[in-house]
Amino acid sequence: MTNNGLMTVGELSRRTGVPIKNLRQYTDWGLIYTVGRSPTNYRLFDSDALWCVESIGRLRGLGLTVAEIRRLTDAYLHRGSNPIGPRLADLLHVSRKRLTTRIAELRRTVERIDHFERTHRAELSANHACWTGDPRPELDSDPGVRPYGR
Numbered sequence: 001m002t003n004n005g006l007m008t009v010g011e012l013s014r015r016t017g018v019p020i021k022n023l024r025q026y027t028d029w030g031l032i033y034t035v036g037r038s039p040t041n042y043r044l045f046d047s048d049a050l051w052c053v054e055s056i057g058r059l060r061g062l063g064l065t066v067a068e069i070r071r072l073t074d075a076y077l078h079r080g081s082n083p084i085g086p087r088l089a090d091l092l093h094v095s096r097k098r099l100t101t102r103i104a105e106l107r108r109t110v111e112r113i114d115h116f117e118r119t120h121r122a123e124l125s126a127n128h129a130c131w132t133g134d135p136r137p138e139l140d141s142d143p144g145v146r147p148y149g150r
Contacts, residue, residue: 005046005047006035006038006044006045006046007044007045007046009024009042009043010042012049012050012053015050016050018057023053024043026053026056027043029070030070031056031066031069031070031073032052032056033045033048033049034049062092062095063096064091064095068094071091072084072087072088072091075087
């Protein structure tokens with residue numbers, strides 16, 4: 001931290017755990033504001049930047065994309081007398097739907113793994129040729145999985 005309480009991007013990165021590249025991108029996108037530049041041309045941040053980075057982290061932790069956070073920030077800055085809560089609620093609904101879809105996809109993948117392990121139990125527990133040298137192992141027992149090149 002500089003003697004006037006300002007932080008360089010490196011210090012902000014160390015204090016938040018967010019990579020410098022991300023912080024520069026957030027600054028370029030208007031999600032974090034600088035308070036100017038140092039004499040050596042480093043971006044300088046005050047303690048508000050810590051709050052901004054933490055807020056971005058919380059929103060990312062709720063599944064929002066950076067693009068959604070940018071839209072929310074823009075709506076906040078230009079909201080006038082309109083409350084921001086309903087916009088955030090809409091974004092949380094979108095995030096929940098996206099995550100629910102992803103969870104369903106991951107469950108289907110786990111089911112395929114379970115099916116494969118049940119079907120190939122003997123081969124998986126032994127030094128079977130299928131896994132040691134056959135360039136085209138027979139995986140057709142699960143119609144949802146297509147072996148390479150077939």
